[in-house]
Amino acid sequence: MKATWFTVEEVDNKTFAISEYNHWEKVHSYLILGNKIACLIDTGLGIGNIKQITDSLTDLPVKVITTHVHWDHIGGHSLFDNISVHENDVEWMRNGIPVPIDNIKINLVKGVRKELLPENFNINDYDIFKGEPRHILNDGEKINLGNRELLVLHTPGHSPGHICLYEKERGYLYTGDLLYKGTLYAFYPSTNPNDYYKSIIKISKLDYVDKILPGHNDIVVNKKLIIEIRQAFEELKEKDLLKHGSGLHEYSSFKIKL
Structure with missing residues (x-):
């Protein structure tokens, strides 16, 4: 089903990927x-x-769960009033992301053809969400949606409060920016390469993962990618390269920028 800007794809009849394929980041919400x-x-x-x-x-009431407070994942937060975020990212949500708005605007429209933008979109009106979350998330917390349950997994590294969400019954793992096909970013001052590695180890120990549902790029991701990325981080650690400034490390279906 196509919309003006979004593409909606069924993961199953009660789970939908809402994607922004016209943008170079190919962002997914679920x-x-x-x-x-x-x-x-x-x-x-x-x-x-x-x-x-x-x-x-x-028609159900919608609860927004934030995987992390980066501009490309909170762009529509102002449209909702029930927002959750992990305690370690709450300061950015309340006070704003420490990135100049002009830089974000450049990245927002970079390479996007004007005719693909919604008619009512005006870059001059664009701003980054700041607000008070209704709920602060904690590691190991369970979110009951009624006959479906999501487990909050604190997975820092890409951001201090980054989380993944795990739905054990279906074997769905929503990975945000922790894991996807493409370049994994752990070079910003707010990132932590060692925490990133520990988070990859954490999700690799889950009992059952049938589908990886990432925040960017391809939504068809082989679950073996978890092990491949874990092995890559292990190799970097052994070579003393798991640190800021060690560069871009390339593998078959992903890269790690440190």
């Missing part, structure tokens, strides 16, 4: 329908109105 409430994992870039998409897919 709508998960329970019996009582729906969960929206991240809200994308903020170029299109993601609430119009969720409203078209469900």
Whole structure:
């Protein structure tokens, strides 16, 4: 199903990927329908109105769960009033991301053809969400949607409060920016390469993963990618390269920038 800006794909009949393929980051948000409430994992870039998409897919109240507070995952947060975030990223949500807004605007429209942008989008009106979350998430917390349950896994490294969400019954692992096909970023001052490695180890120990549902690029990801990325981090650590400034390390289907 195509929308003006978003592409909606069914993972199953109660789980939807809401993707922004016209942007170079190819960002994915995920709508998960329970019996009582729906969960929206991240809200994308903020170029299109993601609430119009969720409203078209469900009448349930929507709870937004933030994988991490980076501009490309909180763009539609202002459209919702029930927002959750991990305690280690809450300061950025309250006070703003320490990145100049002009830099973000450049990245937001870089390479995007004007005719693909929504008619009502104006870059001059674009701003980064700041606000008070309704709920602070903790590692190991379970979120009950009514006949569906998500486990919060604190997976720092890409950001201090980055989380993954694990739905054991279906074997779904929503990985945000921790894991996907493409370049994994752990070179910013706010990132931590060693924490990133520990987070990869953490998710590699999950009992059952059938689908990896990432925050960027291809949404068809072989679960073996977890082990491949873990092995890459292990190799970097052994070579004393698991640190800021060691450069870009290339592998078959991903890269690690440190």
